Amino acid sequence: xxxxxxxxxxxxxxxxxxxxxxxxxxxxxxxxxxxxxxxxxxxxxxxxxxxxxxxxxxxxxxxxxxxxxxxxxxxxxxxxxxxxxxxxxxxxxxxxxxxxxxxxxxxxxxxxxxxxxxxxxxxxxxxxxxxxxxxxxxxxxxxxxxxxxxxxxxxxxxxxxxxxxxxxxxxxxxxxxxxxxxxxxxxxxxxxxxxxxxxxxxxxxxxxxxxxxxxxxxxxxxxxxxxxxxxxxxxxxxxxxxxxxxxxxxxxxxxxxxxxxxxxx
Amino acid sequence: xxxxxxxxxxxxxxxxxxxxxxxxxxxxxxxxxxxxxxxxxxxxxxxxxxxxxxxxxxxxxxxxxxxxxxxxxxxxxxxxxxxxxxxxxxxxxxxxxxxxxxxxxxxxxxxxxxxxxxxxxxxxxxxxxxxxxxxxxxxxxxxxxxxxxxxxxxxxxxxxxxxxxxxxxxxxxxxxxxxxxxxxxxxxxxxxxxxxxxxxxxxxxxxxxxxxxxxxxxxxxxxxxxxxxxxxxxxxxxxxxxxxxxxxxxxxxxxxxxxxxxxxxxxxxxxxxxxxxxxxxxxxxxxxxxxxxxxxxxxxxxxxxxxxxxxxxxxxxxxxxxxxxxxxxxx
Numbered sequence: 060x061x062x063x064x065x066x067x068x069x070x071x072x073x074x075x076x077x078x079x080x081x082x083x084x085x086x087x088x089x090x091x092x093x094x095x096x097x098x099x100x101x102x103x104x105x106x107x108x109x110x111x112x113x114x115x116x117x118x119x120x121x122x123x124x125x126x127x128x129x130x131x132x133x134x135x136x137x138x139x140x141x142x143x144x145x146x147x148x149x150x151x152x153x154x155x156x157x158x159x160x161x162x163x164x165x166x167x168x169x170x171x172x173x174x175x176x177x178x179x180x181x182x183x184x185x186x187x188x189x190x191x192x193x194x195x196x197x198x199x200x201x202x203x204x205x206x207x208x209x210x211x212x213x214x215x216x217x218x219x220x221x222x223x224x225x226x227x228x229x230x231x232x233x234x235x236x237x238x239x240x241x242x243x244x245x246x247x248x249x250x251x252x253x254x255x256x257x258x259x260x261x262x263x264x265x266x267x268x269x270x271x272x273x274x275x276x277x278x279x280x281x282x283x284x285x286x287x288x289x290x291x292x293x294x295x296x297x298x299x300x301x302x303x304x305x306x307x308x309x310x311x312x313x314x315x316x317x318x319x320x321x322x323x324x
Numbered sequence: 325x326x327x328x329x330x331x332x333x334x335x336x337x338x339x340x341x342x343x344x345x346x347x348x349x350x351x352x353x354x355x356x357x358x359x360x361x362x363x364x365x366x367x368x369x370x371x372x373x374x375x376x377x378x379x380x381x382x383x384x385x386x387x388x389x390x391x392x393x394x395x396x397x398x399x400x401x402x403x404x405x406x407x408x409x410x411x412x413x414x415x416x417x418x419x420x421x422x423x424x425x426x427x428x429x430x431x432x433x434x435x436x437x438x439x440x441x442x443x444x445x446x447x448x449x450x451x452x453x454x455x456x457x458x459x460x461x462x463x464x465x466x467x468x469x470x471x472x473x474x475x476x477x478x479x480x481x482x483x484x485x486x487x488x489x490x491x492x493x494x495x496x497x498x499x500x501x502x503x504x505x506x507x508x509x510x511x512x513x514x515x516x517x518x519x520x521x522x523x524x525x526x527x528x529x530x531x532x533x534x535x536x537x538x539x540x541x542x543x544x545x546x547x548x549x550x551x552x553x554x555x556x557x558x559x560x561x562x563x564x565x566x567x568x569x570x571x572x573x574x575x576x577x578x579x580x581x582x583x584x585x586x587x588x589x590x591x592x593x594x595x596x597x598x599x600x601x602x603x604x605x606x607x608x609x610x611x612x613x614x615x616x617x618x619x620x621x622x623x624x625x626x627x628x629x630x631x632x633x634x635x636x637x638x639x640x641x642x643x644x645x646x647x648x649x650x651x652x653x654x655x
Contacts, residue, residue, distance in 0.1 A: 064427045064428060064430055065427075065428055067427065068424045068427045068428055071424075072413065072416070072424060075416060075420065076415050076416075079415060080415075142413075145410065145411070145413070146407060146409045146410050146411035146412075147411055147412065147413045149405075149407055149411050150407075150411040150412075150425070151428070152377075153375060153376070153377060153400060154400065154425075154429060155398075155400040155401045155429070155430075156428060
């Protein structure tokens, strides 16, 4: 019983802080919006639609949503550093709640706020000419956003638990998030990558998350082929969903482990 | 006296450094118990072990009936902690901080609001409850933390250096709140401090900690009485010799010493002896110039047990700090 309370409180705390920090919301939106305008409109006009089987804007919007999610999510790990700095971490850790509950609460709060930002990006995309390709699967887009956020917030929490200084945190996270984004299908199709780099991108959860968003939002064809297991055919969308569920579960487990070992400071 | 905390040969070692060295003591229910000692004596380490934040190297303790090694969660449920450094979320309001704490400690929702209002009243923050904590003063933050520590009705409340970094006036206020909450809620309080006056004013019993060891433990009055009583210093215009001679034969004067024209005597209940002293002097026609009474403080007791002053240690620390700054500058 107690533990669900902890999850709820930490989630509520993130929501309250998010709503109050208007400058932070705008700050986190600036980069994705520039990418959206610069790539979606500027570069997009140079790419003939025959190359991607659709407009570049349709291709890039799910990628930018993925980008916004990964950047916001990993950066949310700083909250652990701030809480350590201001001593609030101690207050949380001496309560009779398991540390896993604390991790899940933080992930839930961070995922909610990261998804709210994604919704804002979707609205801006609609304004500049993006069309949502409505199908029965479109609602799954929200699930993919949630799972991308969960995976990378957990990654941020791992860094936040292990790194005690702010500069180190920023250095490490930018060192990790940039390659994660560029070694995915975020702004170009994986087929454009040379052989061995392509395989790295196949190991990147973001590739499956963005692919899922692309199928559900833009009705695009996947970079994956369906898997045939006898009479059973597993669709690319199901593979994407499975991979994201798997990466979320693994990353939450790692974050719980790292958070268990963090010192109060 | 029922003991609510019982510490048995507790130790914490960091490599070869014994931060806490084999200490044992009991704390009675409803008591205000003080751990007094210079910075770095091992007080905070002791508190951290009793609150399950640190694992002891050896020894054990029970808090509110639960073992700190084997029943950590039960211990945590029954204690409150006010840390040395602030531990509030300052982007939330005071009330929100209290609400979050109440939920984290599973205070049932029908009792929550009443309890929050009750502690807000106790620490006199009712009119600031809905202001963001970052706009609070240092004293207000401390009061909010004290109030927060009480929300889940802990059996024991730990206060680690509750008034460090506050100005003297605010410190006085915090003392009043601490006394008030002990009287009205009957919560057992354990506080660490390196302020002599704080321990003397607040605590029913005081344990002196130095270099990780418990060097003395008793009520402040008994500790002070062990020094033999109050010191009265007398200065006579003339006839110091005659006065000294007369006092030597007075039964209630325990010791006597003389520096130039000043006579120091130790007596019990010094303030009641001053009129008699004046009378004695009049009788032998000695005119007294000045009388001063020095009540022994816990500081004197600490010096007796450790051979050094708590403040001295602090001064050393400050001097060391200044030396470090100077060294840095000259580099």
